[in-house]
Amino acid sequence: MSKTILEVTDLRKHYSQRRGLASVLTGQGRVIPAVDGVSFYLRENETVGLVGESGCGKTTIGRTVLRLTDPSSGRIVFDGRDITHLSRAELRPLRREMQMIFQDLDAGLNPKMRVRAILREALTVYERPSDAEIASRMRELLEQVNLKDSKLANFPSELSGGEKRRVGIARVLAVRPRLIVADEPTSALDVSIQAQVVNLLRDLQKHLGLTYLFISHDLPVVELVSQKVAVMYLGRIVEMGLAETIAHQPRHPYTRSLWSSLADKRSTEVSLSARGGGGERRAWGVFDFEQPASGCRFAPRCPLYQDKGRPAVCTDPASEPPLRDLGNGQVVACHFA
Amino acid sequence: MDAPLLAIEDLRTYFYSRAKRAFIRSVDGVSLQVAPGETLGIVGESGSGKSVTALSAAGLVSAAPGVISGRIELRSNRVRRNLLDGLERYVRVEQQDGRVMAVEKDHRGWRRHAETSMAGVRGKEIAMIFQSPRSALNPYSTIGRQLVETIRLHTSVKGESEAKELAIHWLERVRIDSPRLRFDNFPFGMSGGMCQRAMLAMALCAEPSLLIADEPTTGLDATIQSRIVELLAELKAETGTATLLISHDISVIQRLSDRVAVMYGGTVVETGRATQVLAPQAQARHPYTAALLASIPSTETIRRKSYLQAIEGEVLDTIDVPRGCRFYGRCNRVTEGVRERCAGLEPPLAEVAPGHKLRCWLYPA
Numbered sequence: 001m002s003k004t005i006l007e008v009t010d011l012r013k014h015y016s017q018r019r020g021l022a023s024v025l026t027g028q029g030r031v032i033p034a035v036d037g038v039s040f041y042l043r044e045n046e047t048v049g050l051v052g053e054s055g056c057g058k059t060t061i062g063r064t065v066l067r068l069t070d071p072s073s074g075r076i077v078f079d080g081r082d083i084t085h086l087s088r089a090e091l092r093p094l095r096r097e098m099q100m101i102f103q104d105l106d107a108g109l110n111p112k113m114r115v116r117a118i119l120r121e122a123l124t125v126y127e128r129p130s131d132a133e134i135a136s137r138m139r140e141l142l143e144q145v146n147l148k149d150s151k152l153a154n155f156p157s158e159l160s161g162g163e164k165r166r167v168g169i170a171r172v173l174a175v176r177p178r179l180i181v182a183d184e185p186t187s188a189l190d191v192s193i194q195a196q197v198v199n200l201l202r203d204l205q206k207h208l209g210l211t212y213l214f215i216s217h218d219l220p221v222v223e224l225v226s227q228k229v230a231v232m233y234l235g236r237i238v239e240m241g242l243a244e245t246i247a248h249q250p251r252h253p254y255t256r257s258l259w260s261s262l263a264d265k266r267s268t269e270v271s272l273s274a275r276g277g278g279g280e281r282r283a284w285g286v287f288d289f290e291q292p293a294s295g296c297r298f299a300p301r302c303p304l305y306q307d308k309g310r311p312a313v314c315t316d317p318a319s320e321p322p323l324r325d326l327g328n329g330q331v332v333a334c335h336f337a
Numbered sequence: 338m339d340a341p342l343l344a345i346e347d348l349r350t351y352f353y354s355r356a357k358r359a360f361i362r363s364v365d366g367v368s369l370q371v372a373p374g375e376t377l378g379i380v381g382e383s384g385s386g387k388s389v390t391a392l393s394a395a396g397l398v399s400a401a402p403g404v405i406s407g408r409i410e411l412r413s414n415r416v417r418r419n420l421l422d423g424l425e426r427y428v429r430v431e432q433q434d435g436r437v438m439a440v441e442k443d444h445r446g447w448r449r450h451a452e453t454s455m456a457g458v459r460g461k462e463i464a465m466i467f468q469s470p471r472s473a474l475n476p477y478s479t480i481g482r483q484l485v486e487t488i489r490l491h492t493s494v495k496g497e498s499e500a501k502e503l504a505i506h507w508l509e510r511v512r513i514d515s516p517r518l519r520f521d522n523f524p525f526g527m528s529g530g531m532c533q534r535a536m537l538a539m540a541l542c543a544e545p546s547l548l549i550a551d552e553p554t555t556g557l558d559a560t561i562q563s564r565i566v567e568l569l570a571e572l573k574a575e576t577g578t579a580t581l582l583i584s585h586d587i588s589v590i591q592r593l594s595d596r597v598a599v600m601y602g603g604t605v606v607e608t609g610r611a612t613q614v615l616a617p618q619a620q621a622r623h624p625y626t627a628a629l630l631a632s633i634p635s636t637e638t639i640r641r642k643s644y645l646q647a648i649e650g651e652v653l654d655t656i657d658v659p660r661g662c663r664f665y666g667r668c669n670r671v672t673e674g675v676r677e678r679c680a681g682l683e684p685p686l687a688e689v690a691p692g693h694k695l696r697c698w699l700y701p702a
Binding site: 054195196224257 | 585
């Protein structure tokens with residue numbers, strides 16, 4: 001079995017929100033626990049998918065494990081080295097080994113620089129290669145991301161969405177990273193182009209031995225590219241396991257509803273009955289950091305909680321369900337699953 | 338099909354690219370029909386002209402030259418006319434071999450005339466919901482106020498308190514919980530899905546004969562998307578409003594549409610009943626539709642972890658429109674027998690089965 005490249009233990013990232021003059025002056029404000037005690041690991045050359053609704057903390061995890069934001073507590077070990085408290089200077093050589101692909105297509109593409117200059121900059125951040133080396137590396141990069149030479153002379157604004165994404169990926173590959181956090185790499189693209197990018201990312205992984213933390217709310221894509229999937233809800237992982245298991249034998253009620261809502265949208269026959277009347281609809285209200293549920297955070301929206309006749313254990317403040325091991329690598333945080 | 342409620346004929350909407358000194362042929366000869374009570378889904382990649390077609394129908398294209406020719410026939414109970422009637426005289430189009438070479442448009446004259454023509458139609462007969470509901474709502478006004486304003490403007494209910502009751506009724510109809518409390522909410526205090534529901538209430542409260550829904554679920558979370566799709570299906574059954582639904586998400590189109598039009602490069606390349614066009618095994622199918630359907634990860638693809646079938650290349654930019662088929666450059670089904678025609682001559686929209694039309698040389702009429 002390949003070795004562990006990234007290990008995250010009990011990671012927390014709390015943002016404080018200050019509203020109004022009084023809270024600014026006193027330095028007190030509400031605390032938003034964007035990531036609230038998350039542990040997982042990635043093995044070399046493997047892809048772990050991170051899914052959940054927007055606002056559940058997926059992106060914050062991605063940014064924190066790369067130390068783009070500082071964690072509030074917890075431990076991040078990259079390639080056997082604890083990087084949780086490294087200084088900026090100490091992090092710098094490590095940065096080239098771990099890179100991020102951002103959701104925003106334009107992020108990292110300076111609008112006033114041509115593609116050639118953008119790639120050249122990326123190639124010369126950590127090294128001082130000769131012009132000939134730069135030229136050959138640039139050709140290699142273009143080939144890797146399947147982009148035409150003629151695009152080198154273009155400005156980002158002259159590129160289509162798919163091309164921008166390819167340039168973004170080439171820029172990341174330029175420093176030869178080992179770990180890539182891909183934050184919604186396809187969500188801003190058309191389905192047809194999404195497929196190109198997904199294929200490209202998988203090819204690159206195969207040829208370059210990359211490791212991906214793949215953040216997305218597109219469930220079929222996550223299932224396709226990942227070996228393992230972690231499902232997040234309100235800053236915590238509620239279920240984790242092999243991609244096939246999570247997709248086909250989900251145990252947590254939240255994972256189940258995620259997948260069934262996909263099936264709903266997919267189903268071809270138009271059901272005209274008001275399926276799932278008021279109760280279910282209310283179950284899908286928006287979640288809210290401001291009124292954290294006591295006990296299980298999913299209880300207020302949980303269909304299982306309703307079906308079981310609102311058992312007290314689900315809302316007991318002292319017993320937020322821990323991740324239980326179900327065997328076969330599957331863990332789930334639910335009293336009843 | 339019944340007499341259409343909306344008939345768009347040979348619509349052309351162009352824009353001008355100063356950088357390239359050329360026309361962007363966003364909509365290039367589109368004909369579409371929507372029957373009363375029917376949902377027509379328009380699907381295609383971004384840049385294929387879906388949204389511009391819808392905006393043209395609602396008279397919301399503001400950039401010059403904009404709409405330059407065509408007919409938009411609306412036949413509801415209250416309005417029966419060509420919405421572009423009398424506008425020809427503001428435009429002079431120079432054509433060569435059926436291609437537009439130059440456009441002279443008195444834009445101000447057109448706008449003034451078009452505004453008069455659309456008064457009493459937009460919002461009342463044709464209502465629209467957009468992709469980003471939050472940006473379509475006024476951030477400085479509560480959703481209740483905005484709804485009341487719409488009701489008093491577009492319906493016979495003019496009194497403040499009756500309008501408020503009607504507004505609350507509509508908030509309830511779009512399944513917003515505790516509508517009386519939500520009435521006083523500002524858009525920023527509501528989630529994206531909730532804003533889209535409020536937009537829907539605003540669009541439907543005037544009981545329009547046509548609803549244009551432009552990417553109504555894009556940008557929402559997967560779970561919320563399916564709720565909005567469900568709501569649209571329920572409201573369609575309840576109100577019977579004809580809908581022009583635009584989405585690049587085939588699953589949404591599949592779920593809600595009676596008929597489907599597939600657009601590519603500013604033209605309709607395939608149209609027919611949803612069951613004909615999107616059937617898993619179709620007798621005849623445009624290569625572009627086939628490619629769109631294949632690029633969605635199927636259960637089989639995922640199970641075998643095989644590659645997705647991507648459409649190679651990029652969406653046609655409608656500036657340098659090729660002579661032949663617009664999809665020729667990306668098509669993977671060109672055979673030697675048709676190659677010459679594909680490259681040299683744009684195929685016509687030919688009927689391959691009753692109501693099912695294709696624009697492809699592989700399926701000549």
